[in-house]
Amino acid sequence: xxxxxxxxxAGLSRRLLxxxxxxxxxxxxxxxxxxxxxxxxxxxxxxxxxxxGLESIPPGRLRLQKEGGIAQAAQRWGLDxxxxxxxxxxxxxxxxxxxxxxxxxxxxxxxxxxxxxxAGRKIDLPPLAHPHEIxxxxxxxEAPPEAVGALRERLLxxxxxxRVLHGExxxxxxxxxxxxxxxxxxxxxxxxxxxxxxxxFQDEQASMGHPEVAPPEQAxxxxxxxxxxxxxxxxxxxRIAPSIAHHLGVEPAADGPKPFAL
Numbered sequence: 001x002x003x004x005x006x007x008x009x010a011g012l013s014r015r016l017l018x019x020x021x022x023x024x025x026x027x028x029x030x031x032x033x034x035x036x037x038x039x040x041x042x043x044x045x046x047x048x049x050x051x052x053g054l055e056s057i058p059p060g061r062l063r064l065q066k067e068g069g070i071a072q073a074a075q076r077w078g079l080d081x082x083x084x085x086x087x088x089x090x091x092x093x094x095x096x097x098x099x100x101x102x103x104x105x106x107x108x109x110x111x112x113x114x115x116x117x118x119a120g121r122k123i124d125l126p127p128l129a130h131p132h133e134i135x136x137x138x139x140x141x142e143a144p145p146e147a148v149g150a151l152r153e154r155l156l157x158x159x160x161x162x163r164v165l166h167g168e169x170x171x172x173x174x175x176x177x178x179x180x181x182x183x184x185x186x187x188x189x190x191x192x193x194x195x196x197x198x199x200x201f202q203d204e205q206a207s208m209g210h211p212e213v214a215p216p217e218q219a220x221x222x223x224x225x226x227x228x229x230x231x232x233x234x235x236x237x238x239r240i241a242p243s244i245a246h247h248l249g250v251e252p253a254a255d256g257p258k259p260f261a262l
Contacts, residue, residue: 002063003248004107005098008047009091011071011084012112017222021088024096025110031223034234035111050111053241055253062248067091107247110222111240121199123160130189134201139193148189155191160199165192 014034016022047066054062073087099108130143130151143151152164170186186192195201235243245252 002106003061004109004244005063005065005102006050006244007095007108007110008050008064008066009070009110009112010066010068011074012088012091012110016070016085016088017112021085022092024092025222028096028099029222033222036234036236050241050244053252054244056250057245057248058250061250062244107223109244112222121160123158123195123199123201125158125201126154137195137200139195139201141191141193142187143189143191145188148191152191155193158193160196161193162196162199163194165194166190 017026017029017032020026051064069087070084070091073081073084077083095108095110102108125139128141130141130147132139132141134140139155141151148166152166155161155164167188170190170192193201242252
């Protein structure tokens with residue numbers, strides 16, 4: 001029997017859960033918490049972080065399900081659109097049927113996001129010759145070590161770029177708590193450019209659990225089934241994988257802070 005079903009639901013926010021769009025889940029939720037992430041990231045990035053920490057889970061004990069219809073509706077028709085509410089209603093009904101049919105002892109954990117917010121002024125990036133990955137507020141570049149110095153100075157001259165992290169400074173920032181979404185780990189030529197407030201590297205900001213996202217659109221983490229009363233008001237992304245592993249009685253594949261008990 002599957003012990004835990006992990007649902008990664010793009011677009012599920014506090015407003016949908018608590019605003020009446022998902023009455024079935026709200027009624028059945030044993031615990032809920034806000035989801036806080038190290039820096040703005042997409043659902044796919046958080047998925048990589050979580051799954052990396054779950055590589056040690058024996059087959060059959062954990063089942064992963066993904067749902068993207070709510071986020072797709074929001075991106076196409078807007079946060080307040082009837083289409084987004086309808087997508088949330090359909091997911092509510094579908095998941096409630098699955099929860100009601102669950103075997104005794106089975107837990108369902110829903111990780112929802114990203115929260116959406118209006119884009120800031122888009123940063124005008126020059127052509128990038130090196131491999132790179134762009135998020136709403138973060139630009140990661142993998143450059144040859146000998147090119148790092150000149151590239152860093154070039155990025156710092158761009159209007160809207162607040163900081164460019166590299167080397168020991170980047171490593172110190174990671175060790176201090178962010179960014180957990182930096183996958184794969186930093187290399188000698190890794191540069192991380194951070195957008196300043198009111199600016200973005202993309203046309204719209206889809207930021208999973210970032211503190212600047214308006215509270216109604218905060219990403220959510222919801223537990224159905226057995227659970228500990230020790231449930232925080234907010235859960236950091238670093239703690240999702242180790243907490244799931246702890247619930248299943250195995251060691252997480254990736255190091256993380258001491259988990260609370262699901």
